[in-house]
Structures are given as C-alpha cells and as structure tokens.
Amino acid sequence: MPLLTRLIPAPVVVDIRPGALDDLVGVLADERISHSGRLAVAVSGGSGAKLRKRLEPSLPGATWYEVGGGTLDDAVRLASDIKAGHYDAVVGLGGGKIIDCAKFAAARVGLPLVAVPTNLAHDGLCSPVATLDNDAGRGSYGVPNPIAVVIDLDVIHEAPARFVRAGIGDAVSNISAIADWELANRVKGEKIDGLAASIARQAGEAVLRHPGGIGDTDFLQVLAEALVLSGIAMSVSGDSRPSSGACHEINHAFDLLFPKRAAAHGEQCGLGATFAMFLRGAHEESAYMASVLRRHGLPVLPEEIGFSVDEFVRAVEFAPETRPGRYTILEHLDLKTDQIKDLYVDYVKTIGS
Numbered sequence: 001m002p003l004l005t006r007l008i009p010a011p012v013v014v015d016i017r018p019g020a021l022d023d024l025v026g027v028l029a030d031e032r033i034s035h036s037g038r039l040a041v042a043v044s045g046g047s048g049a050k051l052r053k054r055l056e057p058s059l060p061g062a063t064w065y066e067v068g069g070g071t072l073d074d075a076v077r078l079a080s081d082i083k084a085g086h087y088d089a090v091v092g093l094g095g096g097k098i099i100d101c102a103k104f105a106a107a108r109v110g111l112p113l114v115a116v117p118t119n120l121a122h123d124g125l126c127s128p129v130a131t132l133d134n135d136a137g138r139g140s141y142g143v144p145n146p147i148a149v150v151i152d153l154d155v156i157h158e159a160p161a162r163f164v165r166a167g168i169g170d171a172v173s174n175i176s177a178i179a180d181w182e183l184a185n186r187v188k189g190e191k192i193d194g195l196a197a198s199i200a201r202q203a204g205e206a207v208l209r210h211p212g213g214i215g216d217t218d219f220l221q222v223l224a225e226a227l228v229l230s231g232i233a234m235s236v237s238g239d240s241r242p243s244s245g246a247c248h249e250i251n252h253a254f255d256l257l258f259p260k261r262a263a264a265h266g267e268q269c270g271l272g273a274t275f276a277m278f279l280r281g282a283h284e285e286s287a288y289m290a291s292v293l294r295r296h297g298l299p300v301l302p303e304e305i306g307f308s309v310d311e312f313v314r315a316v317e318f319a320p321e322t323r324p325g326r327y328t329i330l331e332h333l334d335l336k337t338d339q340i341k342d343l344y345v346d347y348v349k350t351i352g353s
Helices: 020-030 047-058 072-083 096-109 153-158 161-188 194-209 217-237 246-257 265-279 283-295 309-322 329-333 337-351
Strands: 013-017 039-043 063-066 089-094 113-117 129-134 137-142 148-152
Touching: 013 020, 013 217, 020 047, 020 113, 020 148, 020 153, 039 047, 039 072, 039 096, 047 063, 047 089, 063 072, 072 096, 072 129, 089 096, 096 113, 096 129, 148 153, 148 217, 153 217, 161 194, 161 217, 161 246, 161 265, 161 283, 161 329, 194 217, 194 283, 246 265, 246 309, 246 329, 265 283, 265 329, 265 337, 283 337, 309 329, 309 337
Parallel strands: 013 148, 039 063, 039 089, 089 113, 113 148
Antiparallel strands: 129 137
16 A cells, blocks of 8 residues: 655754754754854844854854845845855844845755744744845745744843734734635635644644743743744645735735834734634634733734724725735625724624723
8 A cells, every 4th residue: 555645844953942042053063954164144233133242153154144124135135145155054043024035045045044033023934935025015935944943032032022922913813814714615615735724723723822921931932833833834835825814914905005004914913813703703713812912912903003993994905905816704705895894893892992
C-alpha cells in the first residue's frame, strides 16, 4: 500500500523563550545555517538598533544594514546591498516592516532568512508573504518562509503594549477567517485545506481562551506560538486564506479609505473579526470575542480607533472590493449602506457599548 504524504514548508528552528537572543549564534551554527558567522543583518533605527549594541560583539562576521522603512524601494535597495557581499543568511532584526523588507531581500538574492522580531504585532513574522508599501499603495509579495524564527520574550516584554495587543487581534481574527473559508466551501465549493484550517483555528482559539494578559510571559509564549502557527498555516495552504477573511477585508478598507488615520493592522482585524462573527449570526461568539479583546485593551467599536459609525459603515461596504475573488460573509450578504447601519446598531446591543 503506497504511503502518501506531503512536505510542509516550515522553519528549521522556532526558538521562543526568555533569553533566546543570547543563544542566537549557537542556534545558527548548530542548525548549519551559518557556521562562518557571515551574516547580513537588517535592523531598524529603533528597537533593532538598540539590540545591535548587545549582539554586535557576538557576531563579528556580520554586516549590519539599517533599513529606513517598509517600502518596496527599501527592500530592493537592501537586496542590492546584500548582493554585493558573501553571506550565509540574512537576519531580520526589528518590527514587522524590517522583517518584511528582510524577507523580500533574502528571497531576491537567494539566501535563507532568520526572523528575529522585536514585537508581536502581527502574524507576518513567519508567513510566506512580505507586505511592502509601493507607489500604488501596499502590495503583498510571495517569499519563502524564514528558515528560523527566534523570539526573545524578554525583548517582547519591552515592546510597546500596543504592538502586543495588535498581535492578539490578528491571531484571534483567524477564527473568523476560517468561518469565512468554510462558508466559501459550502456556497461556492471552494476547497479547504483541512490541515491549514486546523492550524490557524487552534492558533486563534489558544489566544482567545488563554486567561493571561500581555504582562504574563506564559501568555506571550502562547501568542508568539500562535502567530508563528498562523504563518505556517498560510504556507500549508499556499495563500493567506487561513488567516484572512472579512476581518482583513475590513482592515484593508480602513487602510485604503483612510490611509493617514488607519489604526494598527491587528486592531482593525480584531474589530473586523468581531463584527464579521456577528454578521454570520454567531452572536454569542461575537460577544465573547469582544469581551476578550476588551480585556486586553483592544477596540471593538470604531470610535475606539478614531472612526465614526458612518466611516465604519463605509469601510464595511467597500471591504469586498479590497480582495476580488475572495468569498466571505460580506460577499455572501452583499449588504447595502442602510442594512449595515441597522446591523451595526444590533451589533452594539449584542456586545455592549
């Protein structure tokens, strides 16, 4: 009887614990990622630059590249600079913009990437996607998964609390995204990758059900693991479907309609997920999700991130246009302005103002 299996693209190393950065050099050598220590390290001018002082003595063979922002031009420039040297791997050390620039640059020059995030703002730290600003707004570019992910929870503790909260919203939104995927399967016959769905759902549920808070190391461990698993789920499915549904469509709508006022990605996704759960009739689940997000200090109403109800309604109505071809509860209901307004009133009653 033939044995059928599949290879899953995933990091060789996932090291999540307090003090993980202290062993970075050993991890890279032990896993044969870099015996020579010849590394191209991309850092931000903020959190990454501070850690450079700490790590530089232990990485004498590394070349450090300060990345100005998170644009496609920044990533292309980084790739060009790295190409001029001879390295074993690229290390992205900093927030999401730096990790995405490093992902793109590493892919462009054909080197493995080691992701060392300094915050847990979203699930892009281990995803096969680099999100970069470009002349048209913002684009998503397919890249290989990081070969290693090193998350030092002591460093995460020092990150601004808002970044951690945003990661919670992004992780929890998986639950709504999977519900949208299942809806597309029932209505449109869209194929579901059961493994990817399971990984993403359990990642979201682990964060949603955990009793701890952002100051607890145990909770940060679960959140970091959930964000890594979300990225792996996207690799398994080959696209962002396990972690992106109506929740992310609403997020993209905020970004496109109000680019100078948009809140953090995870804040908008958490709000979008809570409202999307309500729209599909899962009122108890929506209310529970809202209570958890509130406990962590996340917004569940548009005014909590500086938007009026009318602006939120506009974003929800526009949201399906942000991902043509993706079927979610928004496309299914095909809501008009007055319908969204009426449903929003009911939503507020359900979750409490």
